[in-house]
Amino acid sequence: MHPAVSVILLTTLIGAGQGLLLALFTVQSYTLVGLLPAAEGPVFYVTGSVIALALLVAGLVASFFHLSRPERAWRSAAQWRTSWLSREVIVLPAFMAAVALYGLLHAVGGGPVLLQASAGLAIDASLAVGAVASVLAFALFVCTGMIYACLRFLAEWHTPLTPLNYTLMGGASGFTLAAALAAWLEPQRVGELAAWAIVLTVLAAVGRLASLWRNARLKPRSTTQSAIGIKHPVVVQRSMGFMGGSFNTREFFHGARPGQLRAVRQVFIVLAFVVPLVLLALGRPAASAPLLLAAFGVQYVGLLAERWFFFAQARHPQNLYYQAVS
Amino acid sequence: MSRRQLALVIDLNVCVGCHACVTSCKEWNGSGAAGPMSDQNPYGADPSGTFFNRVQTFEVGEFPFTETVHFPKSCLHCEDPPCVPVCPTGASYKRAEDGIVLVDYDKCIGCKYCSWACPYGARELDEKQKVMKKCTLCVDRIYDTRLPEADRRPACVMACPTSARLFGDIHDPQSDASRAIRENGGYALMPEWGTQPANHYLPRRTTRMRIHQDELVRSDNPLRVEGHLPKPADDAATLEDAGF
Numbered sequence: 001m002h003p004a005v006s007v008i009l010l011t012t013l014i015g016a017g018q019g020l021l022l023a024l025f026t027v028q029s030y031t032l033v034g035l036l037p038a039a040e041g042p043v044f045y046v047t048g049s050v051i052a053l054a055l056l057v058a059g060l061v062a063s064f065f066h067l068s069r070p071e072r073a074w075r076s077a078a079q080w081r082t083s084w085l086s087r088e089v090i091v092l093p094a095f096m097a098a099v100a101l102y103g104l105l106h107a108v109g110g111g112p113v114l115l116q117a118s119a120g121l122a123i124d125a126s127l128a129v130g131a132v133a134s135v136l137a138f139a140l141f142v143c144t145g146m147i148y149a150c151l152r153f154l155a156e157w158h159t160p161l162t163p164l165n166y167t168l169m170g171g172a173s174g175f176t177l178a179a180a181l182a183a184w185l186e187p188q189r190v191g192e193l194a195a196w197a198i199v200l201t202v203l204a205a206v207g208r209l210a211s212l213w214r215n216a217r218l219k220p221r222s223t224t225q226s227a228i229g230i231k232h233p234v235v236v237q238r239s240m241g242f243m244g245g246s247f248n249t250r251e252f253f254h255g256a257r258p259g260q261l262r263a264v265r266q267v268f269i270v271l272a273f274v275v276p277l278v279l280l281a282l283g284r285p286a287a288s289a290p291l292l293l294a295a296f297g298v299q300y301v302g303l304l305a306e307r308w309f310f311f312a313q314a315r316h317p318q319n320l321y322y323q324a325v326s
Numbered sequence: 327m328s329r330r331q332l333a334l335v336i337d338l339n340v341c342v343g344c345h346a347c348v349t350s351c352k353e354w355n356g357s358g359a360a361g362p363m364s365d366q367n368p369y370g371a372d373p374s375g376t377f378f379n380r381v382q383t384f385e386v387g388e389f390p391f392t393e394t395v396h397f398p399k400s401c402l403h404c405e406d407p408p409c410v411p412v413c414p415t416g417a418s419y420k421r422a423e424d425g426i427v428l429v430d431y432d433k434c435i436g437c438k439y440c441s442w443a444c445p446y447g448a449r450e451l452d453e454k455q456k457v458m459k460k461c462t463l464c465v466d467r468i469y470d471t472r473l474p475e476a477d478r479r480p481a482c483v484m485a486c487p488t489s490a491r492l493f494g495d496i497h498d499p500q501s502d503a504s505r506a507i508r509e510n511g512g513y514a515l516m517p518e519w520g521t522q523p524a525n526h527y528l529p530r531r532t533t534r535m536r537i538h539q540d541e542l543v544r545s546d547n548p549l550r551v552e553g554h555l556p557k558p559a560d561d562a563a564t565l566e567d568a569g570f
Contacts, residue, residue, distance in 0.1 A: 001442070068436025068456035075415040076435055082411035085439050089414060150412070153445040153519060221518045222445065224384070228397050229513045229527055232386045238394070241348070241380035244373035247450040251441060317516065318447025321382060321399060 001154075002254050003311035009062035011144055012173070012303045014092065015166060017055030018137040019174015019200075020181075021099050024048045025130040026196065027178070027189055032127065037188055042106040044185045045126070048178060049103025056096045084150055088143035095140050098133035105129055141167040148310075155218045156314040161211040168204035169272070169306065173299050175200050176276060179284070180292035187287040194284035194292065198277060201299070205273035208306065212265070215313060222317040237323040249322050254312035264309045272302025331405060331425035332463055333496045333524035334483070335503045335512060336398050339531045340490035343381055343396030350485030351379040351400075351461075359466035364454030376452045378461040379482055395530065398491070400482070401448040401461035402515060402523030403427050409440040409449065418458070424495075425524055426465055431457045445519050463493075496524055 024045055030036040039045070064070040079086045105111040111125030145163025152158050175197035182189040224235045240249075254261075276299040283291030355378055356363045365375035379400040386393045403420075407427050410418050417433035418440045420426070429440075429449075434457040441449040441458060449460045464480035467473065477484065483491045494503030503526075506512060512526035 066437060068438075068451060069434065072415070072433070072435045075417075075433055076437070077414070078416045079411075079414050083414045083439075085412065085437065086414035147439075151408075151443055153408070154442070222516050226516050226518060228384055228395065229515055229529070230384070230386055230395060234386065234388050236385050237382065238385050239383040241345070241382045241399075242377070244375070246374060246377065247441070247453075248447045251438060251451070252447065316442070316447075317445040317519075321447055 006066035013059035015170025016173040020052040023178030045106035084146040095136040172200035183289035190287040227320040268305035335492040337528040347482035354481035402525040405522035
């Protein structure tokens with residue numbers, strides 16, 4: 001497949017935004033049950049929510065550049081019964097609204113107390129909205145992953161590892177960003193966040209390496225023989241029927257050489273997983289904001305490369321019909 | 327299965343690869359309800375454009391035992407079309423009354439997801455109108471009662487000089503299309519994906535005649551009756567000499 005910049009930006013940006021919201025809610029839950037000291041103020045949550053929202057808006061803006069008719073984008077919520085893309089289009093704005101409300105409630109001190117569980121264990125509106133936003137964050141990961149995983153012809157994507165890896169990689173980048181944010185605003189919370197970021201980055205690396213291992217062993221189900229229905233061991237295309245370009249020759253071929261593809265794979269393994277792990281491990285004890293911010297920056301660049309590779313690696317069966325110009 | 331399913335049946339034994347169906351399709355649909363089919367840079371160094379139908383050429387076997395197969399390719403109007411459920415807007419749909427898969431140009435947002443979901447590469451985004459396009463089976467022509475009945479067929483079928491393209495309802499067992507599929511080994515493309523394409527292809531056939539030596543000299547050979555060759559050798563026994 002031809003990797004589209006708009007979709008690469010959309011999936012990586014909203015993934016980081018979702019992970020950041022999950023990190024904020026994790027911190028709030030830890031604080032509620034006394035695992036972390038109470039916050040000095042709402043600054044951490046409000047800033048985090050604003051950054052998460054900014055990432056989501058940036059992703060949404062990027063997604064419009066993928067559409068040939070962006071002015072009709074509102075129509076895309078119609079087929080939620082059958083289309084994962086439609087479901088994503090519904091869940092993304094709902095999640096953005098929840099994140100905005102979450103930040104707003106923290107800005108006004110947490111909102112009204114909904115439930116007084118016991119002394120010192122008050123469940124306020126911000127916690128309830130945070131829980132809803134967390135569920136929506138996971139729902140959005142599933143929708144985004146399933147857009148690709150549901151296409152059974154694209155064997156490289158048609159696996160439960162696809163939504164799982166979207167969740168793990170988005171979570172890893174979001175928690176790394178949250179650790180950097182905490183190092184700047186609330187250093188006493190860096191330990192837990194950076195530990196989670198390390199765990200998620202390791203899990204994401206395991207999941208992504210598992211999918212690379214799986215994809216390297218795939219045998220295409222469709223062949224030139226099944227494409228034209230002629231059962232002979234040697235069938236070769238001599239002409240695709242035209243000498244100029246077409247949508248079919250542009251949309252489904254990445255155009256990179258095999259060596260470039262392998263290089264991008266090495267680069268994303270190093271940048272998305274190895275270097276961030278080192279920087280997280282170095283930055284965690286010192287609560288170093290520059291090191292943790294560098295970890296996020298490097299990881300995000302690595303995830304851009306990872307997403308490019310994700311699209312480029314998928315071999316569409318239609319390419320069997322476009323093997324030779326003449 | 328009782329509802330109609332219009333489809334093309336393409337005989338690869340007959341197709342000569344002349345591309346008349348390609349140009350006829352472009353001509354009709356470029357100006358019809360499915361148009362325009364825009365071209366970019368048509369006379370330049372790197373032309374590109376929208377087509378609903380292509381004729382490709384494959385070589386089967388190894389020299390000198392090769393056959394050249396011309397292979398017309400358009401939307402197969404699958405009975406279980408994978409491109410339809412993924413469409414987020416409902417622009418892509420399959421008509422209940424005749425099984426034609428169509429795109430509503432007024433609803434399409436050009437997200438290209440349907441083209442990813444089609445294993446045959448049957449859909450093309452029109453660079454000018456910015457919507458997804460595909461073969462309509464000339465839906466604006468086959469029901470047009472102003473045309474003579476014989477002309478109410480897709481433009482590609484009308485154009486084919488060798489009648490390699492049949493058009494009909496493959497759910498009607500008496501239609502020419504159904505009969506051709508049934509009696510001439512019609513098959514579907516990429517059956518491994520379960521899309522149940524409505525369009526079928528008829529395979530290459532080799533006609534072989536096998537003549538046994540005795541058939542040339544037997545008593546019911548009309549040449550023999552009329553006293554012409556081939557004759558058996560004078561001293562050879564014929565079937566009539568066998569005696570009963």
